[in-house]
Amino acid sequence: MDYLSDERKKSDFDVEAMKVAWAGSIQEFQLSDRMAKLVANDPVFEKFTRPMLGRKELLKNTLRKSAHAWKLIIDLRLSEEEAKWLRLYVDEPAYTDLHWGMFIPAIEGQGTEEQKKKWLPLAKKMQIIGCYAQTELGHGSNVQGLETTATFDTRTDEFIMHSPTLTSSKWWPGGLGKLSTHAVVYARLIVGGQFHGVHGFIVQLRSLEDHSPLPGITVGDIGLKFGNGAYNTMDNGVLRFDHVRIPRNQMLMRVSQVTKEGKIMQSDVPRQLIYGTMVYVRQTIVADASKALSRAVCIATRYSAVRRQFGSRDGGPETQVIDYKTQQSRLFPLLASAYAFRFVSEWLKSLYLDVKQRLEANEFSTLPEAHACTAGLKSLTTTATADGIEECRKLCGGHGYLVSSGLPELFAVYIPACTYEGDNVVLMLQVARFLVKTVSELGHKKPVGTTAYMGRVASLMQKNSAVQTGKLIFMIKTQTCFLYVTNQ
Known part of the structure; x- marks a missing residue:
């Protein structure tokens, strides 16, 4: 039986509208959808043989896919945005990640105009x-x-x-x-x-x-x-x-x-600009967290709808695992987090772009806040995502341990994010230092941006919880959105 089809029919929200909300806009959704179909229908990008390949063959296979992707970009004359989505859906950790994600941004952010004119054309043409x-x-x-x-x-x-x-x-x-x-x-x-x-x-x-x-x-x-x-x-x-x-x-x-x-x-440029590339990369890491967690949650949710255990009466079908409250209480918060990380990554991107524009105008006042926000959210989202992928594996029982489930490799691919571009504990300590400094300056400097709430600390301390019911509510707040997921 097609249990997934039955579950989808029960949806009480507009699935197509949710796809657009996740993508950010109808244009972005159409772009990403087109690139996803391009990759899915190209046999060069298949993944089924990967578990059988040795190390040398894995590297060669990745190079073959990367070269083919680059050929498609040239032959189809894809735009920079289309090329970005194509590389994303190829989904192979490869040399191009660091070339486009760190080498080029480092030159763009730290090079002089003469250096950028010399090196960037060579790099962008590979x-x-x-x-x-x-x-x-x-x-x-x-x-x-x-x-x-x-x-x-x-x-x-x-x-x-x-x-x-x-x-x-x-x-x-x-x-x-x-x-x-x-x-x-x-x-x-x-x-x-x-x-x-x-x-x-x-x-x-x-x-x-x-x-x-x-x-x-x-x-x-x-x-x-x-x-x-x-x-x-x-x-x-x-x-x-x-x-x-x-x-x-x-x-x-x-x-x-x-x-x-x-x-x-x-x-006149502050020395902090040297770390501007890391700020950029951490911003993309937060976006990657939502993608990785959403994949794991998708696998676990579909498994939970298909898998049946116990509860059979009079020879009828057993109960779908997704109907058990214990399964829901472990799975649904992860689903909420995937959406929250997606939305906060969009906010973080806008923060970074604002900082980048200010830097180009030699205005550097928001750089410390951008560093603190990207460091804190990188640590928070990668830790939660790594733990979430492992929880999704457990939610799939023994089948989650199979390579064919997709979860073991997803976990292995993702967990380095907790270490690279700053160890998560160290990053949290950096955020704490930023917050302590902000508090110490309250008497003579008004907090702004994400720390503006500290200016209202006296009144906030007087507030009491207004919760009236026993419902479990997950609320994730950013400056641009609220996400409520109610477990009833």
């Missing part, structure tokens, strides 16, 4: 492939503790990139192991024997002719990761430098410049 090399074997969240050095040589007008210790090895960057030709490398700037903070540098890693590593560069894949498939489709890599020289103009110099004479020149 004539060079880039990655983002910040994390090291010994340091991740502690950016100021990075050990890779970039020492300026005034005689040759070059920086000397060097990995002085084993722990200074760049470790984890996606696309680094086998594929990237270039990287934005973060290193300690040394000028005149003095340390001048951590800065980004564009470094060519491999020959554009035969793809071999350039002299002085050791680069390779770091090996298997957790799970079947998952991030084993990506060539996360290790990178070491042995006194590699690069031209002075390959230091990203929108924030700070180094002259030929070895002088440090600061621009």
Whole structure:
């Protein structure tokens, strides 16, 4: 029997309208739907063979799909927005994630106009492939503790990139192991024997002719990761430098410049802009959380409607699992969270775009708030999503443990989000520091934006709960929407 069809007939809301609400607009829905069908109907993008593939074949399979997707983008003359949705639905962790998601934004945010004119056309046409090399074997969240050095040589007008210790090895960057030709490398700037903070540098890693590593560069894949498939489709890599020289103009110099004479020149742009790329990436991570959780909830909901256990009377059918209150109390809050994360990600995108426009106009007052919001929501949504996917696996009983259910690989693909781009506990501590600072300034500085409520703290402390019934209400509040899901 088609139990799902029966369940859909019981819907008391407009499903088509809900699709548009999820997408954001009718235009966005039509665009995403068109790209989804394009991918679903192309046999090159099938996933059924992935559980049987070894590591090497997984990587080759991902490259084949990425190359085919890029060919479609060119042949069909897809717009930038269409290309974004196409890459999303291909749904393979691949080098292009870091190329488009971090390498290009780093240059856009931290490069001078001259540097952007030189590097961005090459990157956007995929004539060079880039990655983002910040994390090291010994340091991740502690950016100021990075050990890779970039020492300026005034005689040759070059920086000397060097990995002085084993722990200074760049470790984890996606696309680094086998594929990237270039990287934005973060290193300690040394000028005149003095340390001048951590800065980004564009470094060519491999020959554009035969793809071999350039002299002085050791680069390779770091090996298997957790799970079947998952991030084993990506060539996360290790990178070491042995006194590699690069031209002075390959230091990203929108924030700070180094002259030929070895002088440090600061621009009006604050140093926080160096972390602007991380703010952008964390904003996309929140959006990805809603997608990952919605997939898990979709699988668990459909399973719960089809699966029947106990409750049979007089030889009749057993009870659908979804009708049990215990199943609902575990599943429905996750459904609510998926929608909430989707809506708050749209708000976060608008916040980031506002900050980006302000940065372009050299107005930086909202950058600390944007950092706190993206850090806090990245931590909250990724933790909840990782736990939610695992809960969905349990809600599917033993069948949820099968690779064919889709949940094991979804979990393995997703859980690194709790660590990359900032460990979740560390990020929460950063948010706490921002909030404590805001509270300490209440007497002489009016809180604005997401902290405006603190200005009403005295009256808020006097409020009592107005709840009159025993209904369980889940309320997720953002500045732009409220979501109520009532479990009756």
